[in-house]
Amino acid sequence: xxxxxxxxxxxxxxxxxxxxxxxxxxxxxxxxxxxxxxxxxxxxxxxxxxxxxxxxxxxxxxxxxxxxxxxxxxxxxxxxxxxxxxxxxxxxxxxxxxxxxxxxxxxxxxxxxxxxxxxxxxxxxxxxxxxxxxxxxxxxxxxxxxxxxxxxxxxxxxxxxxxxxxxxxxxxxxxxxxxxxxxxxxxxxxxxxxxxxxxxxxxxxxxxxxxxxxxxxxxxxxxxxxxxxxxxxxxxxxxxxxxxxxxxxxxxxxxxxxxxxxxxxxxxxxxxxxxxxxxxxxxxxxxxxxxxxxxxxxxxxxxxxxxxxxxxxxxxxxxxxxxxxxxxxxxxxxxxxxxxxxxxxxxxxxxxxxxxxxxxxxxxxxxxxxxxxxxxxxxxxxxxxxxxxxxxxxxxxxxxxxxxxxxxxxxxxxxxxxxxxxxxxxxxxxxxxxxxxxxxxxxxxxxxxxxxxxxxxxxxxxxxxxxxxxxxx
Amino acid sequence: xxxxxxxxxxxxxxxxxxxxxxxxxxxxxxxxxxxxxxxxxxxxxxxxxxxxxxxxxxxxxxxxxxxxxxxxxxxxxxxxxxxxxxxxxxxxxxxxxxxxxxxxxxxxxxxxxxxxxxxxx
Numbered sequence: 317x318x319x320x321x322x323x324x325x326x327x328x329x330x331x332x333x334x335x336x337x338x339x340x341x342x343x344x345x346x347x348x349x350x351x352x353x354x355x356x357x358x359x360x361x362x363x364x365x366x367x368x369x370x371x372x373x374x375x376x377x378x379x380x381x382x383x384x385x386x387x388x389x390x391x392x393x394x395x396x397x398x399x400x401x402x403x404x405x406x407x408x409x410x411x412x413x414x415x416x417x418x419x420x421x422x423x424x425x426x427x428x429x430x431x432x433x434x435x436x437x438x439x440x441x442x443x444x445x446x447x448x449x450x451x452x453x454x455x456x457x458x459x460x461x462x463x464x465x466x467x468x469x470x471x472x473x474x475x476x477x478x479x480x481x482x483x484x485x486x487x488x489x490x491x492x493x494x495x496x497x498x499x500x501x502x503x504x505x506x507x508x509x510x511x512x513x514x515x516x517x518x519x520x521x522x523x524x525x526x527x528x529x530x531x532x533x534x535x536x537x538x539x540x541x542x543x544x545x546x547x548x549x550x551x552x553x554x555x556x557x558x559x560x561x562x563x564x565x566x567x568x569x570x571x572x573x574x575x576x577x578x579x580x581x582x583x584x585x586x587x588x589x590x591x592x593x594x595x596x597x598x599x600x601x602x603x604x605x606x607x608x609x610x611x612x613x614x615x616x617x618x619x620x621x622x623x624x625x626x627x628x629x630x631x632x633x634x635x636x637x638x639x640x641x642x643x644x645x646x647x648x649x650x651x652x653x654x655x656x657x658x659x660x661x662x663x664x665x666x667x668x669x670x671x672x673x674x675x676x677x678x679x680x681x682x683x684x685x686x687x688x689x690x691x692x693x694x695x696x697x698x699x700x701x702x703x704x705x706x707x708x709x710x711x712x713x714x715x716x717x718x719x720x721x722x723x724x725x726x727x728x729x730x731x732x733x734x735x736x737x738x739x740x741x742x743x744x745x746x747x748x749x750x751x752x753x754x755x756x757x758x759x760x761x762x763x764x765x766x767x768x769x770x771x772x773x774x775x776x777x778x779x780x781x782x783x784x785x786x787x788x789x
Numbered sequence: 790x791x792x793x794x795x796x797x798x799x800x801x802x803x804x805x806x807x808x809x810x811x812x813x814x815x816x817x818x819x820x821x822x823x824x825x826x827x828x829x830x831x832x833x834x835x836x837x838x839x840x841x842x843x844x845x846x847x848x849x850x851x852x853x854x855x856x857x858x859x860x861x862x863x864x865x866x867x868x869x870x871x872x873x874x875x876x877x878x879x880x881x882x883x884x885x886x887x888x889x890x891x892x893x894x895x896x897x898x899x900x901x902x903x904x905x906x907x908x909x910x
Contacts, residue, residue: 331875339876342885346864353860357852497835519834553910647830 394729394746399736404428407767409741416741417772419762424597424708425668425678426767427628433667440663448656452645456656464662467669468633472603473613476642477635480650481657483622484510486632487590489650490620491559492518493643494586499555502536502585504528505754506566511559511590512753517649524753527567530575533558537583556585562594562605566745566756568703568710570594573609577616586617596626597708601676627672629665631657682708682766685773689764692777698788699780702759711745711759712780714788721749724758727787732760734783740776803874807883810870814863814887821859822894823908839910844900851897863891 368376389396403410405421406429427433440460450456461479468477480486491514495501499520503511506527515522523540525533544551558580560571573589580587591604599607604621606613613619618640622632634641634648644651672678683706690705693712703710717724725744732742745761762776800808821843831837837845847853867888874880893899903909 328872328875332872335876336878336881339871339881343868343871346868350861350864353852353857357857359850359852361848361850497838549906550910 394725394744407765411736411741414736414739416736416739417768417776418741418765419768419776420741420743421765422593422625422709422763423628423765423767424626424682424763425628425672426765427626427668427671429767430628430668430671432671433628433664436667437660437664441660444659446660447658450656451652451654452656453652458656458659458662460659460662460666461656464657464666464669465633467666469635471669471673472619472635474619474635475638477633478641478644478648478651479657479662480632480634480648481630481654482650483592483624483630483632484513485650485654486622486634487511487588487620488514488517489648490618490634490644491515491557491588492649493647494618494640495520495555495557498553499557500540501557501559502533503559504561504564504571506564506569506756507559507561508565508590508592509748509752511561512751515559527564528569528572530572530579534579537579537585541583556583557588558585559588559590562589562591563598563707563709565593565709566711568707570598570605570608570704570707573605573611577611580615587615588618588620589616591619591621592625592632593707593709595621595623596672597679597682598706600679602626602672602679623665627665627668629661629668631661631665678766682764685766685768686764688770689762689773689777692773693762693780696781696784698784699760708764710762710764711756712762713757713759717757721755721758728758728760730787731780731783734786735776735779738775738779740779742776742780803877803880806870806873807880810863810866810884811887813866814891817859817863817891818894822891825908840901841894841908843895849900851900856895860892860895863888 399411401409401411402413405418406423407418407426408415409418409421410416421428444458444460448456448458452461465477465479468479469475480489488510491501491511495518497519499518500523501515501518501520502523502525503515504527505524507515523536525536540556544554558576560576562573563570571589576587579585589605594605594608596602596604598605601607603613604619605611606616606619614637616636618634618636620632620634623629624631634644646652686708687705690701690703690707690710693701693710696712698715699712700715701710702713714724714727718727728744732744735742742760742762745756745759747755749755760780822841825841826838827845843856843859846855867884870884871881874884
C-alpha cells in the first residue's frame with residue numbers, strides 16, 4: 317500500500333535520530349514545562365486580597381460590637397399601629413369599625429365593586445379553583461392567562477403582552493431582563509420603589525436626572541455620547557435605557573413624553589415606560605400616557621404597568637413588540653420563577669378591560685372629578701397641593717416643614733386622624749426611608765375616584781381645611 | 790484519523806497528524822480563549838460577561854487540575870505529531886505556531902490580557 321509505506325516504525329525511529337537540534341531542544345523544554353506543571357506549581361488565586369496578621373485579626377474581633385437583631389423601636393411607631401379595614405376597600409370603607417368615604421385606595425374607576433367583575437370572578441373561581449400552584453412553565457398557564465395577554469395587547473395596540481402575578485415584581489423583573497452589568501440606565505429621581513429595586517437587580521450603571529428636567533437628561537446623554545466617541549468598541553456593546561413613569565406616584569406629575577421620544581431618536585437610547593398610575597386613567601380610551609400625548613405606541617420600547625390600581629385586579633403586565641416581550645418569557649425572573657396569576661383574578665381583569673372598552677365615558681368623568689378636586693384643594697393655608705390637574709392621586713405637602721421628618725409625619729397623621737373621625741378616609745404617603753434613594757417629602761395622598769359625589773368631595777375638602785387650621789397654626 | 794490515510798490517497802500520515810494538531814488547537818483556541826461570557830444567566834450577575842472560558846474556569850484560580858490537564862494535552866499531541874511528521878521543518882513551523890497560540894493564553898500572566906484590544910468587549 318502506498319500510504320502504508322510511510323508508516324514503518326523503523327523509519328520513524330531513524331528520523332528521530334536525524335531530527336534537527338532546535339526541534340529536540342523545544343521538545344525538551346516542553347517536557348520540562350509539563351514536569352513543572354505536574355509537580356512544582358501550586359494553585360493560587362491572582363489578585364490575592366491583603367492577608368491579615370493574627371494580631372490584626374484579634375484586634376478586629378475585640379472591636380466588634382454586635383448590633384441587636386431587632387433594633388429598638390418606639391411603641392408608637394406608625395407601622396406597629398395598623399388601621400384595620402374590615403370589608404372591601406370600595407367607595408365606603410370600614411376602618412377600625414368606622415364607615416368612611418374612601419379617598420385613599422387606588423380604585424380610580426370604581427371597578428372594585430363592579431357586579432359584572434365579581435360575577436365573572438366567581439364563575440372563574442368555581443371553574444378553576446383559587447390558585448395555580450405553579451409558574452407559567454410548569455402547568456401554570458391557563459387559557460385565561462393567554463386570553464388576558466391577547467386582550468391587553470389588542471387594547472394597547474402592541475404586538476404582544478406578558479402577565480406577571482405581582483405588580484411590584486413586574487418592572488423589577490423587566491428591567492434586569494434587558495439591562496445587565498455594564499449597561500447604562502438614565503432614570504428620573506422620582507422613580508418609584510419597584511423601579512429602584514429593578515435597577516439594583518440589574519447591576520447596571522445608573523445615572524439619575526432631575527425630576528422631569530429634560531435639559532439635565534440631555535446633558536447626561538451628551539456626556540455619554542462624548543465617552544462613546546472616545547471608545548467606540550465599548551459603546552457598540554453597551555446598551556442604554558431611559559426609565560420613566562407615565563404618572564409619577566411620588567409627585568403626581570406626568571413625564572414629557574414627546575420630548576423623551578425626540579431624545580430617544582437623537583441619542584439612540586431605549587425608553588421603558590412605567591404606566592401603573594396612568595393605565596386606565598389618561599387618554600381618551602384609557603390607554604395611558606401615550607394616548608394622552610398622541611405619541612405612536614411603537615416609539616416606546618416597553619410599557620409596563622401593574623393591574624392593581626385602575627383595573628382593580630392583582631398582578632402586572634408588560635407590552636410592546638413581540639421581539640421585546642418574548643425575551644421576558646425566559647429572562648423575566650418574576651415570570652419564570654413565581655406562580656402564575658390566579659385565574660379568578662385574570663378573569664376579573666379581562667372583565668375590567670371589557671368594561672373599559674365598552675364605556676370610555678368613565679375616563680372623562682374621572683378627569684372632570686380630578687380637576688374638580690384639584691381646584692377645591694387649592695389654597696388651604698399651611699398645605700400646598702402637588703400634582704397636575706388630571707392626576708387621580710394628589711399629594712398635600714406641608715408648606716413650611718419643621719425640619720424633622722418624623723414630626724412632619726406626626727403632624728400629617730393628626731390631620732388624617734381628624735378626617736377619619738369625621739368619616740373621611742385619607743392616608744399619609746409611606747416610604748421605606750432607609751431604602752429609598754431620594755425620599756419624597758412627607759405628604760397626604762388624596763385619591764380621586766369616579767364613585768365620589770360632589771357632596772363627598774366638598775365634605776372631604778372642608779374636613780381637611782378644618783384640620784389644617786387646627787393643627788397648622 | 791490515521792485511518793483516513795487508508796481511505797483518501799493524497800492524505801499522508803504526516804499531513805493527517807499536522808491537520809489533527811492544527812484543528813485541535815484551533816478548536817481549543819476558539820472555545821476557551823475567544824468566546825466570552827455565558828450562554829445562560831449565572832448567579833454572579835454578569836461579572837463574567839467579558840471573560841473567556843479559560844479565565845472563568847475555577848473562578849480564576851491558576852494551576853488547578855483542570856487547567857493543568859488542558860495545558861498538558863496540546864503538548865502531548867504536539868510531541869506525538871512531531872514524531873509522526875518525522876521532524877520535518879515545514880510541519881515543525883506550522884505545529885509550533887499552532888501550539889504557541891494555544892499555550893500562551895493559558896499562562897497566568899495572560900489572565901485578562903487582550904492583545905491590541907482584540908476581543909476586548
